[in-house]
Amino acid sequence: MQEEIVTSPKGVIRHVSIASSDVVTGMPLLPSSKYYTLRYLLAATLAAGESTLIAPADSDDSEALFRGCRALGATLVWQDEQQRTLCVHGIDPFRLSERSEPVEINVGNAGAVLRLLLGVGALLPAVTFVTDHPQSLGRRPNRELLEALSALGVNCQGTGREGYLPITLYGGKLHGGKVAISGARSSQYLSSLLFLAPLLKEGLEIRVVDGLKSQPLVRATLETLHDAGIEVQHDETLLHFAIPGGQAYQARAYTIPGDYPSAAALIAACAVAPNPTSQLTLTPLRPGEEIGEELLAAFRLMGVDIVREGETVCVRGGRPLHGVMVDGDRIIDCIPVLVATACFAEGQSVFYNIESLHYKESDRINDLCAELQRAGCDVTPQQDAIIVQGRPAGILGGVSVAGHSDHRLLMALTIAGMRSQQGLILTGCEHIAKSYPHFFQSMQKLGVQIAYA
Numbered sequence: 001m002q003e004e005i006v007t008s009p010k011g012v013i014r015h016v017s018i019a020s021s022d023v024v025t026g027m028p029l030l031p032s033s034k035y036y037t038l039r040y041l042l043a044a045t046l047a048a049g050e051s052t053l054i055a056p057a058d059s060d061d062s063e064a065l066f067r068g069c070r071a072l073g074a075t076l077v078w079q080d081e082q083q084r085t086l087c088v089h090g091i092d093p094f095r096l097s098e099r100s101e102p103v104e105i106n107v108g109n110a111g112a113v114l115r116l117l118l119g120v121g122a123l124l125p126a127v128t129f130v131t132d133h134p135q136s137l138g139r140r141p142n143r144e145l146l147e148a149l150s151a152l153g154v155n156c157q158g159t160g161r162e163g164y165l166p167i168t169l170y171g172g173k174l175h176g177g178k179v180a181i182s183g184a185r186s187s188q189y190l191s192s193l194l195f196l197a198p199l200l201k202e203g204l205e206i207r208v209v210d211g212l213k214s215q216p217l218v219r220a221t222l223e224t225l226h227d228a229g230i231e232v233q234h235d236e237t238l239l240h241f242a243i244p245g246g247q248a249y250q251a252r253a254y255t256i257p258g259d260y261p262s263a264a265a266l267i268a269a270c271a272v273a274p275n276p277t278s279q280l281t282l283t284p285l286r287p288g289e290e291i292g293e294e295l296l297a298a299f300r301l302m303g304v305d306i307v308r309e310g311e312t313v314c315v316r317g318g319r320p321l322h323g324v325m326v327d328g329d330r331i332i333d334c335i336p337v338l339v340a341t342a343c344f345a346e347g348q349s350v351f352y353n354i355e356s357l358h359y360k361e362s363d364r365i366n367d368l369c370a371e372l373q374r375a376g377c378d379v380t381p382q383q384d385a386i387i388v389q390g391r392p393a394g395i396l397g398g399v400s401v402a403g404h405s406d407h408r409l410l411m412a413l414t415i416a417g418m419r420s421q422q423g424l425i426l427t428g429c430e431h432i433a434k435s436y437p438h439f440f441q442s443m444q445k446l447g448v449q450i451a452y453a
Contacts, residue, residue, distance in 0.1 A: 016426045016440055018417025019449035020394070024273040024317055026446045027281040028266060031436050032057040032256040034112075035217060035291075038065055039224040040254040042116055042195060044088040045069040047228060049251035052079070053086040056256050060434045064108040068117045071105045072096065072124075090251060093199050096123040097172035107165075109133035109361060109405065109434055111140050112188055114165070118145055119192035122154045122171035123199065130166045136361050136405040138165050144182040145189040151179050152200075176202030176245050183212030183239075185359050191221040194241065198230045203245030212238055213356045214332050216290040227252065257286035260295050262436050263313070264334040265411035267295075268341040269448060270317040271304045272419050278317025280446070285313050294330045298338060301326070302345055323347030323390055328354040335386075336368050336412035343377040344419050345390040352385040361434070362404035368412060371401040375416050375424055398422030407434040414440075418448060 037057040042065070044051035056062060066076055073096075075089040103124055107114040114129055114137065121127045131137045141162035150156050155170035156163070176197070181189050190208060197204035212218065218238055225232055229250035233242040263282050270280045285292055287308065296306055296313070301324045305316040321344060328335045328351045335351055342349035357364035369381040376395030380387040397420025403410040410432050417424035432439045444450040 013429045013432070013440060013452060014427070015452070016429045017423060017451040018414055018420070018426060019423040019451070020420060021418040021448045022273060023275040024270045024278045024280065024446045024448060028442045028446060030258040030266075030282055030285070031059070031262045033259040034059060034061055034435050035220050036224070036256050037062055038112055038116060039221055040256065041065055041069060041088065042120070043224050043228040043249055044251065044254065045072055045074040045090050046093045046120065046195070046199070047090040047249035047251040048092050049090060051088045051090060051251040052253045053088065054253065054255040055084055056086050057259065057435070058083070058437060060108055061110040061113060064106070064110040064113045068105045068107065068113060071103050072120070090249070093120065093123060093249070097125060099124055102126040102128065104128045104130060106130050106132060107137065109137045109431070111137055111361070115142065115145060115186070115188035115192045116195060118142065118149065118167070118169070119196035120199070122149050122152070122169050122174055122196065124169070125172035126168070126170050128166055128168040133405060134165075140164070140359060141185065142167065144185065145192055148179050148181045148189070148193060152176070174200055176200035176204045178205045178207070180207045180209050182210045183208045184210035185213070185356055187212060187214040187217050190218055194221050194225060194232065194243065197243035198245065198247035198249075200245045204243050206241040206243070208239040213329055216294075216330050219290060227254070257289070258282070258284045258311075259435070260285065260289065260292040261333040261408070264295055265337045265415070265439070266442075266446070267299055267304065267306070267315050268337040268415045269418060269443060269446065270315045271299065271302070271321065271341055272344050272415055273317040276316070276318030280315045282313045282315070284311040286311055291331055291334075295334050298324065298326050298331065302341065321345035321390070321392070323349040323388070325349070326351050328352065329356070332356060333408060336364055336408045337415055339368065339379065339386050339388060340372065340412040340415035342388040342390055343372065343379065343416060344392055344394065346392050347390055349388040349390065350385060351388075354386065355384040360406065360408070362406035362409055364406065364408060367404045367406070368409055371404075371409065371413055372416055374399055375401055375413070375420060377416060394419040394421060396421050397424050400425040400427055403428035403431055405431050407432050407436065411436075411439065414443060414448070
């Protein structure tokens with residue numbers, strides 16, 4: 001179902017006013033999964049021949065990987081005016097070491113794109129990764145991944161002790177063998193090595209140390225590699241991997257499912273809407289996805305009325321919400337909107353095992369709590385948790401809150417604005433385009449009271 005888009009009269013949206021909103025209803029056009037778009041596109045790029053991606057995500061992150069894949073030598077062509085089907089003519093990755101000219105890739109504000117490309121980019125003799133978001137992605141650490149690549153024979157030149165951007169790799173002569181990688185701050189480091197490993201002549205044995213965050217995203221990587229014809233051996237803990245070398249990625253057709261973290265914001269909007277006539281229908285949300293099932297379980301635990309029928313999820317609002325205890329690691333990108341929802345539940349909520357949120361586009365623990373506190377919510381940040389004392393009657397609002405260059409914070413603050421007596425003004429709203437360019441227009445279409453400043 002094609003959704004009508006209500007556009008901002010000023011083009012790029014930088015400031016948005018969110019007023020108290022009573023009813024949310026509709027069947028919004030759900031964005032495609034960013035997680036699977038990035039992984040399928042990279043697999044298609046590394047496969048000689050022609051692959052197709054059906055319904056890739058429309059976002060700044062996707063555009064960043066489009067640039068990166070073209071820089072590697074892939075050809076990307078839309079097959080239709082609606083840009084629903086992307087044809088990818090992949091490369092021969094075993095010839096990347098023959099490239100004579102240095103390559104530069106602007107990864108925008110896309111941390112996952114940067115980490116995934118750091119691995120396969122090491123096959124090039126020389127590549128430099130830069131960003132036009134120095135205050136966001138430019139502050140995200142990459143040290144552990146650069147150390148692992150150095151152990152494989154790459155000359156890595158990052159910025160500062162933590163390996164910030166810009167980063168230059170002098171590769172082209174990698175070797176396989178054994179390598180250790182920390183999983184404490186990000187699973188993206190491991191995914192990067194998993195995409196690289198089958199292209200190494202000797203193969204690679206990977207040992208994950210310090211635990212592994214966001215395991216569902218590693219499983220998404222493994223699913224993609226399997227679909228692309230790559231053999232990966234691993235234990236049940238996802239801490240030990242053995243990947244045979246000299247494997248070839250296979251061209252194929254990929255269909256991108258709907259995006260659960262984007263759906264989380266829409267579900268939250270319906271959940272906090274006080275009018276019991278509020279109702280949303282969301283599709284396609286593929287059943288069985290670990291992140292999706294954990295997300296829906298967390299909302300149900302909070303008291304949200306959710307019914308699934310195949311790929312369709314129906315949500316009813318206007319129900320009383322109550323506090324929850326949630327292990328956030330498996331749904332880490334959904335935590336900000338869950339925290340915002342809990343701000344209007346009865347009792348206390350605790351979201352724990354979320355330390356990796358400190359290392360996202362913003363500090364999603366401290367920055368989120370600071371802005372929610374400014375709006376009138378009772379939230380307490382900790383190193384590995386957020387504690388929420390719910391205020392079912394709503395909050396005062398009447399202030400401006402900042403998005404900190406972070407799309408997930410903007411989504412969460414929109415939820416808070418819906419239950420504020422005096423509304424909220426959100427600044428830095430252009431960063432919503434990182435994952436969900438039409439988010440504010442979609443919310444407005446559903447009944448959320450939005451004005452463009």
